Amino acid sequence: MIKITTQFTILVFVLLGFLGNAQEKKKFSNIPNILQRIEPDDKIDSWVLVYNSYGKGQELKTSGGKISYTPQFSGFNLFPSEDSFYYIAYSSGGKISYIMDVEGLKKFVGKIDNAEEAAIVLAADGYLVDEEFKDLAGNYHEDRTHYYLDLGKLTSKECPYQKTHYTLTVSKSTGEIIQVKDNGTYIELYNKKCANNPRLLKIEKKQEPKDEPKKTTQRK
Template sequence: MSFLFLGISIYSQEKKHFTGYSNILQSIIPNQKTDFWILVHNSYGKNQEVRTVGTKKDYIPQSSGFNLFPDENGFFYIVSSSAGKLEYITDLSGLKTFIGKIDNAEEAAIMLTSEGYFVDEEFNDLAGNYSEDGKNYYLEVGKLTSKECPYQKKHFNITVNKATGEVTGTRDDGTYIELYNKKCTNNPRLLKIEKKEPPKDEPKKSNPSTKRR
């Protein structure tokens, strides 16, 4: 029996990859009952309805929204209707309220974006994973720690309690990206090798081979 429980424990903590910001947002379970809600992605001025739950009604396309990744192209927003009242969710604060209680690992990842963490799709082996057990979600996510020279990302292991939605543990796993450009004064590739101090002038020695006349 002990082997069975051990197997269940290991299986329950198996790592899984997050599969893109759109899929993360589609996993939202709203905190309150809605007549309908729509997830919209705007890219280069074009709106695409990514997910529609319920029977939608006419709404006004938005010109701004939220991102789950630093410097992401385009943005998302949510149109929601509750008791016949339309609401437009265009920032992370409103998104957090819309989500309310954390129901899954995707919602936990969304909540962490307000603290500067993000799922890094390009490096999801390091900063785009999660596992869970009966008590917690364990998320491996990235964080942009410097936009200056050098541009730097770190990855963190964050523990989120399922019952309360609170972060109960944060582990810094170190830097996984550090980029320099030509303008960086501290670019190690451009730093000149320190010049050695020139030797001090030594007194000239007389030439013993000088011929005597």
Template sequence: MLSASFRIMKKIITKLSLLIIFTLGISVFAQEKKQFSSISNVLKRIIPSDDVDFWVLNYNQYGKDQEIKISGTKKDYTPQFSGFDMFPDEDSFYYIVYSKGGKINYVTDLTGLKTFIGKLDNAEEAAISATIDGYMIDEEFKDVAGNYFDDKNNYYLEMGKLTSKECPYQKTHYVLAVNKASGKITDVEDNGPYIELYNKKCTNNPRLLKIEKKEEPKDEPKKKPAKSTKRK
């Protein structure tokens, strides 16, 4: 009888232990999850793949340049009139100027940016690399499309993607697993749309479809005028 009670107690303790471990695991996971502060700060975290004499990160908005990071002793360079966007449909762009072996070079597109980054050194560089495949850090909705965590082998990025410019305009959020060694996206989890915007021109607007489906009120039969009876 004593051994049976001991076995029951042992099972209860084991289940409680597993529950505690599971709860602690969730807590640790939640603590490790971090948010990208801004696209500018993500770009500031770049560590160039090659040894460079200096590099400057420029942000151009409405034709005005702003140097948001300078690494090394800056040299004279020519301002650029085009660059790369980290977010679709922006009225601004970034570009990088760097010197290698005494020669001034410019990074004005995402492909050149990926080459400049080279091997991934941090989650920010992984997010920049994913941008080339159409993903983005959505600064307006960072809770769903601007987070990350990592383990020994991978960076896990929560990012958005513009999946439709037609009706409806749509953004979808994903979790990307980016291998630290290869820099490649090894897994993509689709979490569905987080924005769907319809306008009056959208023929597939659910609101318009509901209105069209409404039955038109039936015309009531007209009443015949009552016959007047004349007294003789």
């Protein structure tokens, strides 16, 4: 009886340890490393990921051998405040093609193979890995059937500029979004031009002018 109880106790601790590791959140790396985790599903002979900053292109990843491509002057970005951009040149059946927007990137990724690809696919719906606030909008955990991603989204470009963070549950088998949980706004910025700036809405009470003391004439 004691032996059975001991075995049961060990089994419980093993299961708890497994579940704990499955629920452990991991922070996403930077955007270039996320993009390098792409594993395209289509029959791609070779492809190259290029990062362009101030007109200079840098190859971040080459898969399947070197290809001859034409440098591009526009592309996609996974973070709205970036001035630079990325693009992918790929060869399929002897033809060179280019990925220059997030919709094309989503199709290039195809079936989701990892959490990074899930984040890339969700970028087509406006979600982002916020590198400045990874605790709120740049991490994930997973179990056998789902990815659980904490991502941000720019929810207002007007006054005030704001970002909201969400927890998205994505099916590993279908790639579909099962659930979206709104966790609220985590950035709200006003500027001087905002008519609804709380500082500008404060009514400054004007001081009433004090009555000057009356001059009295002294009799001699």
